[in-house]
Amino acid sequence: MKAVTSFEMQALDREAMDTYGIPGLILMENAGAGICRFLKAHYKDLLKNRVMVVAGPGNNGGDGFVVARRLHQEAIEVEVFILAPREKFRGDAQTNLEIIERLHIPIHYITSDPEVEDSLKPRVPEFGIVVDAIFGTGLKRPVGGRFARVIKLLNESASKIVAVDIPSGISADSGEVLGMAVRAHLTVTMAMPKIGHLVAPGLYHTGELEIVDIGIPKEAVKKARIPGELLTRDSISVRLRPRPTHGHKGTFGHVLIIAGSRGKTGACALSALGALRSGAGLVTVASPASAQEIISKIMPKEAMTLWLEEDTASGEVSDRAIPRLMENLEGKKAVVVGPGVGLGFTATEVQKWVVSECHLPVVVDADALTVLAKDVSIIKNAKGPRVLTPHPGEMARLMDKGTEEIQKNRINAARELAAKTGAIVCLKGERTIIAAPDSGFAINPTGNAGMGQGGMGDSLSGIIGGLLAQAAVDDSHVGGE
Incomplete structure (x- = not known):
């Protein structure tokens, strides 16, 4: 499912009207009809308690007028509170305002601070549902003045708030709160989700999200080449090919995991388990010789081990192990490097070599990301595909920015790093972002706070490695595409 910015959605609206001849009034009517449909589906009983539509001066307000008219036609008591002078309305919104005027639906203009306090505030408790049609x-710009006071008033009410397209005050492009924002229980958006619905903090203001097909032609969407995608069960399942009934362990790829050092053996086991659980046919864990005994005891029984020369002082892998690694790349389909490897001089050299010189797809995680952050140039001419899996702190080091800046716009950060390095970037965290060097990106809506514990990243590196190994078996199915 595509996910769009405000500019991309506006371009689709224009394309529908200018190229395909669909009048804006029809798009607005379809929007209002869809909102009413979801109002009845979610709050059928509350509709008996009257509905308040709070409208702003643009087309979002126009959608609200359609909602008011359609509810009125079904004998549902509705009143409209407009936060702008009547002369501010133009075009389709003005047309729909004139219709509800002729129907004598109660309309109240709230154009000053005293009117917010005297005419709106006392009325809000009378309504079971408030339709937020203020801003789209x-x-x-940041919301201020009487608009901010109205939003604060709505948020403090006991009414169910249903947002039209996006909660007023949320940036559709980043999810940022622009001064003050509505906290909706339900948001009904048009055509496809907006970025601001899907990432924090907009995510917390959206409530339940429903999508209305307003009639944008699928040809227009295809032509637009929208880079953003919301991952769904369906969109993932079509990328995962069925395993052939005649398959065996050699059919599903062999992953080499370069991981572990003295005192950091658990990372190996978790990464190996992730690779096996994701379906890799074979998994080999390469680690320093002195760690082998412990690793062999905690490893999944299906995984194999490969001992590597080590730096005895640090217990980390030695750069003398590079020839052995080169030999053991034969027959492998993907590599994972970084979990628990360490950051000593020799371990750093090994990780640099893997990131820059290995011809196989490589998942770069944990310590290997720290090595890369110190010298990003080592990945620019990498011999094969690379997947980077940073958490926000690692991402900040890779980008030479603060963590807060990364978190403020995770999508832009992931896309920027992907373009800079030529790698796939998987920025972990709430709503993981996956970005490709060609500027395409996806938002993963799954996961929960239960995943916030040590070792989860190690498991993920193995899962990605396992999926890469299986994809690489069929060279027409590279990287899961």
């Missing part, structure tokens, strides 16, 4: 996806 085009909002760019």
